[in-house]
Amino acid sequence: MVFTLNFGIVGLGGISETFARDILSNPADRGVKDVQHKLVAAGSSSEKKAADFLSRVGASSDAKAYASYQGVYDDPNVTAVYIGTPHSHHYHNARDSLLAGKHVLVEKPAVIAADQMRALAKLAKEKNLTLMEAKWTRFFPMLKEIEEKIHNGVIGDVKQVHADFGQTFTGLSGDHRIFNINLGGGSIMDLMPYPLIWVFTVLFYHPQNKLTKPAVRGATCIKNEFGVDEMTTALLKFPGLDADAVISSNINVGSVSTLVIRGTKGELIVHDLPLSRPLSYEVRLRDVNNPSPDDQERKVTRFDHPIPHHGMHWEADEIARLISAGELQSKRVPWDDSILSAELLDDIRAQAGINFPASIEKV
Numbered sequence: 410m411v412f413t414l415n416f417g418i419v420g421l422g423g424i425s426e427t428f429a430r431d432i433l434s435n436p437a438d439r440g441v442k443d444v445q446h447k448l449v450a451a452g453s454s455s456e457k458k459a460a461d462f463l464s465r466v467g468a469s470s471d472a473k474a475y476a477s478y479q480g481v482y483d484d485p486n487v488t489a490v491y492i493g494t495p496h497s498h499h500y501h502n503a504r505d506s507l508l509a510g511k512h513v514l515v516e517k518p519a520v521i522a523a524d525q526m527r528a529l530a531k532l533a534k535e536k537n538l539t540l541m542e543a544k545w546t547r548f549f550p551m552l553k554e555i556e557e558k559i560h561n562g563v564i565g566d567v568k569q570v571h572a573d574f575g576q577t578f579t580g581l582s583g584d585h586r587i588f589n590i591n592l593g594g595g596s597i598m599d600l601m602p603y604p605l606i607w608v609f610t611v612l613f614y615h616p617q618n619k620l621t622k623p624a625v626r627g628a629t630c631i632k633n634e635f636g637v638d639e640m641t642t643a644l645l646k647f648p649g650l651d652a653d654a655v656i657s658s659n660i661n662v663g664s665v666s667t668l669v670i671r672g673t674k675g676e677l678i679v680h681d682l683p684l685s686r687p688l689s690y691e692v693r694l695r696d697v698n699n700p701s702p703d704d705q706e707r708k709v710t711r712f713d714h715p716i717p718h719h720g721m722h723w724e725a726d727e728i729a730r731l732i733s734a735g736e737l738q739s740k741r742v743p744w745d746d747s748i749l750s751a752e753l754l755d756d757i758r759a760q761a762g763i764n765f766p767a768s769i770e771k772v
């Protein structure tokens with residue numbers, strides 16, 4: 410029996426379009442047989458924008474176009490709402506959806522401040538509804554494979570993760586969400602969630618870490634003329650593992666993103682980035698009996714993982730399975746995961762000196 414999840418989407422920008430196309434792709438293309446998705450409604454700042462969106466992405470002709478988000482929340486055909494609005498709006502949109510009785514998949518970062526995530530989790534529990542942050546990369550088969558290998562000691566004891574995500578945003582005005590402090594702009598909120606996804610995968614969820622929270626041991630940023638961070642670097646300490654993570658993000662110089670995991674027996678390097686959607690990796694093992702690791706050739710094995718379509722369908726499959734099973738939260742992105750990443754982003758922003766308006770942080 411195939412479970413069909415009826416989605417409504419609010420905030421019809423770039424990522425909502427990618428998400429819509431992915432959920433409407435054939436599940437067989439990714440070997441999925443138990444769930445499928447239908448796009449039944451879209452809510453926007455204008456009805457025409459919503460109608461054009463639905464027709465462009467190939468939704469069925471009975472899908473409803475609304476000139477408001479509330480139209481989607483109140484539509485009885487909608488089972489789950491996908492929220493693709495700017496960061497500042499996630500909390501309020503997710504709250505409104507839950508209050509209207511809808512399950513929620515909310516774009517990353519789910520909230521501006523950790524207290525907002527705590528409030529959403531409490532509300533979802535009270536309403537008996539499924540809530541998940543759209544940390545889509547957590548659901549990639551490649552990431553699951555890397556997680557398993559690292560946790561099984563493929564590169565020995567893991568000592569350091571170096572995760573950097575840079576992407577340039579050129580030709581945009583200060584009103585654009587990426588540069589607008591009132592919309593939660595800057596590299597920390599937009600890109601840093603991905604270095605964190607990798608650090609969580611490799612270190613936080615490492616069995617020997619026993620879910621011990623890392624400490625932020627410093628964060629520094631460069632601000633741009635609009636007052637948002639355009640480049641940030643932070644250091645995380647995992648005392649349970651005796652391992653560190655260096656994470657960085659930038660929206661000014663882009664350049665070559667980096668993801669290297671270093672262990673006592675070698676390295677695992679992720680290639681074909683961005684960090685949000687990588688396609689391959691290599692495991693580089695040294696001869697542990699050789700006392701001089703720097704001088705020696707590594708035994709290198711490469712693994713390729715092409716992604717069918719864009720890859721956001723896997724997170725949609727996850728929430729469909731959760732809803733079908735009556736589960737409120739995902740085991741791969743539980744509410745505590747979203748709360749912890751929000752706490753770390755709060756801490757990084759505080760140490761880097763980035764203050765958002767109180768109006769977008771409040772519960």
Ligand SMILES: NC(=O)C1=CN([C@@H]2O[C@H](COP(=O)(O)OP(=O)(O)OC[C@H]3O[C@@H](n4cnc5c(N)ncnc54)[C@H](OP(=O)(O)O)[C@@H]3O)[C@@H](O)[C@H]2O)C=CC1
Nearest residue numbers: 420421422423424425453454493494495496516517518586
């Ligand atoms: N998972 C991923 O790979 C990606 C995730 N994202 C995340 O998705 C979210 C949206 O990003 P993206 O699609 O690039 O953003 P866009 O700017 O392209 O779209 C955002 C949409 O939100 C709505 N909106 C509501 N209020 C505002 C406002 N005050 N200013 C601007 N837009 C508003 C608009 O839709 P409408 O007019 O229909 O209401 C707008 O089109 C962000 O949280 C971002 O972090 C972004 C890119 C990739």
Ligand SMILES: O=C1OC[C@@H](O)[C@H](O)[C@H]1O
Nearest residue numbers: 517576599600603683685
């Ligand atoms: O989530 C994201 O990943 C890819 C980036 O292009 C985008 O700005 C960001 O929001």
